[in-house]
Amino acid sequence: xxxxxxxxxxxxxRVGLPAASELVRIWPQVVGETIAxxxxxxxxxxxxxxxxxxSSATWAFELKHLAPQILSKLEQAxxxxxxxxxxxxxxxxxxxxxEGDPSPVVNEPVTTARExxxxxxxxxxxxxxxxxALVARAAAASLAQNxxxxxx
Numbered sequence: 001x002x003x004x005x006x007x008x009x010x011x012x013x014r015v016g017l018p019a020a021s022e023l024v025r026i027w028p029q030v031v032g033e034t035i036a037x038x039x040x041x042x043x044x045x046x047x048x049x050x051x052x053x054x055s056s057a058t059w060a061f062e063l064k065h066l067a068p069q070i071l072s073k074l075e076q077a078x079x080x081x082x083x084x085x086x087x088x089x090x091x092x093x094x095x096x097x098x099e100g101d102p103s104p105v106v107n108e109p110v111t112t113a114r115e116x117x118x119x120x121x122x123x124x125x126x127x128x129x130x131x132x133a134l135v136a137r138a139a140a141a142s143l144a145q146n147x148x149x150x151x152x
Contacts, residue, residue: 022078023050030073039063040093050083053091060088109144116140 023044028036038055045051054060063070067086075082111119119140126132 022081023074023083026077030077031070035063038093039088042091044083048082048084050086051091052086052088053093054088055090055093057090060090063088109141109148111140111144115143115147118143 023041027041031039038059039052042051042053052063054063063086067088071082071086116136119136119138122139123132123136126135
């Protein structure tokens with residue numbers, strides 16, 4: 001299972017997850033609280049184009065015009081791990097928690113105890129507790145989603 005952990009970390013690095021997690025951490029400071037409440041980084045593709053979900057089409061339109069300034073600030077803050085381009089689209093934006101921290105919008109499928117146990121078994125050999133829990137939860141969600149698809 002060490003091999004699985006190495007592969008997951010390698011895949012995460014290949015698609016920019018370490019940089020993406022830093023980007024999410026600094027996003028509110030870079031864009032300001034008002035924009036962060038209405039626009040949130042969603043995913044980065046292999047060409048390093050960052051999709052930013054916005055609370056409305058109006059926000060997407062307005063932020064498109066601010067993209068060069070936002071990219072410039074991101075370049076300064078991320079030092080080389082910056083997206084090449086920003087793409088704003090209406091989509092789920094995390095709600096702000098009581099301390100202003102974003103609480104992510106989650107659309108996980110409902111999992112059964114059996115699916116959760118299978119997910120935990122698949123991730124059991126991963127040494128890092130946080131990574132193991134995330135992989136187990138993702139595996140259980142995948143199993144749940146696949147079982148619902150195959151049910152007529």
